[in-house]
Amino acid sequence: MSQELSILTVTAASLGLLHTITGPDHYVPFIMISRARKWSLAKTAFITFLCGIGHILSAVLLGAVGLALGLALGKIKAFDAVRDSIAAWLFIAFGLVYFVWGLKHAARNRPHAHFHHHGGEDGHAHGHTHNEEHLHVHDHGREVNITPWVLFAIFVFGPCEVLIPLVMYPAAKNSLTDALIVTLVFGAVTIVTMISVITVSLLGFNLLPLGKLERYTHALAGLAIVVCGVLIII
Numbered sequence: 001m002s003q004e005l006s007i008l009t010v011t012a013a014s015l016g017l018l019h020t021i022t023g024p025d026h027y028v029p030f031i032m033i034s035r036a037r038k039w040s041l042a043k044t045a046f047i048t049f050l051c052g053i054g055h056i057l058s059a060v061l062l063g064a065v066g067l068a069l070g071l072a073l074g075k076i077k078a079f080d081a082v083r084d085s086i087a088a089w090l091f092i093a094f095g096l097v098y099f100v101w102g103l104k105h106a107a108r109n110r111p112h113a114h115f116h117h118h119g120g121e122d123g124h125a126h127g128h129t130h131n132e133e134h135l136h137v138h139d140h141g142r143e144v145n146i147t148p149w150v151l152f153a154i155f156v157f158g159p160c161e162v163l164i165p166l167v168m169y170p171a172a173k174n175s176l177t178d179a180l181i182v183t184l185v186f187g188a189v190t191i192v193t194m195i196s197v198i199t200v201s202l203l204g205f206n207l208l209p210l211g212k213l214e215r216y217t218h219a220l221a222g223l224a225i226v227v228c229g230v231l232i233i234i
Contacts, residue, residue, distance in 0.1 A: 005171070005178050012167045012182040016189030019162050020197070025091060025228040026190075027197045029151060032221035034198070035205055036102070037147070044202065045195050047148045051155040052191035059160035060183055063168040067179070073169055080159040084232065087158035091229030094150055099222030106215045160190075 001009075020026045030051075034044040059080075066076045167186050172179040210217065 002174075004174065005181065008167070008171050008178065008182045009185050012171075012186040013189045015162045015166055016186040017193050019160070020190050020193040025158075025232055026194050027201070028228050029091075029221075029225050030194075030198050031201045031205065032217075032224045033147060033151070034202055036217035036221040041199055041202060044198060047151070048195050048198055049191060050148075051152050052187075052194050054152055054156035055158060055160055056163070056183075056187040056190060058156045058158075059163045060168070060187075062159075063164040063179075063183075066164070067168070067172050067176075073165055076164055080161060080164065083157060083159040084161065087154060088229045088232035090154045090157065091232065092226050093229075094154065095222045095225030095227075095229060097222070098147075098225060099219050102216065102219030102222050105218050 027048075030044060030048050033039075039047075062076065062079070065071075066073075163183070163186055167182050168179050171182045213220070
């Protein structure tokens with residue numbers, strides 16, 4: 001490995017780490033939705049992995065097209081800026097819908113009591129909440145949870161801002177093999193960081209007793225996603 005490729009590889013790894021940690025949209029939605037829907041760590045990690053792959057591959061495809069067509073970096077960055085803005089508004093729209101649905105869900109699951117009277121026996125009351133419901137569509141009697149697919153679509157559409165200008169294009173000046181190597185390093189570090197941050201956060205988050213806030217976790221998840229979208233715009 002040449003010295004220049006070594007430097008680019010270290011740079012790619014560093015950028016993958018910093019890009020992920022400083023971008024709450026890379027992990028907050030997964031943490032909040034996983035907590036609200038009581039996903040297992042394995043399921044959360046798998047969904048995160050798929051979204052991360054989609055996020056990286058969309059940027060790689062754009063960069064590859066740009067390299068193949070000889071497009072100037074400025075044009076690629078301008079297109080990425082448009083994608084960034086649209087992705088932010090998609091986050092906000094999805095978060096708002098999920099927030100409203102979460103409030104409805106909380107209202108339906110408000111603890112309450114029913115009084116029962118059996119003939120001459122003394123009556124009794126018992127408290128309960130309505131069954132947990134899910135954001136889903138019906139498909140021939142089966143319930144299909146669309147939340148992971150919405151997240152996947154947003155992540156595929158969302159740009160990976162630093163990958164093309166700071167990783168792919170500089171490496172491609174030497175060879176396409178160098179570009180492939182640094183891209184793989186960037187993608188691997190990004191996805192591993194996403195899963196690591198989410199896993200550690202959930203392990204701590206799940207230990208927190210939310211008490212009466214428990215039934216508002218869906219609404220809080222939606223609100224957190226809205227904030228992520230706003231932060232992207234800012």
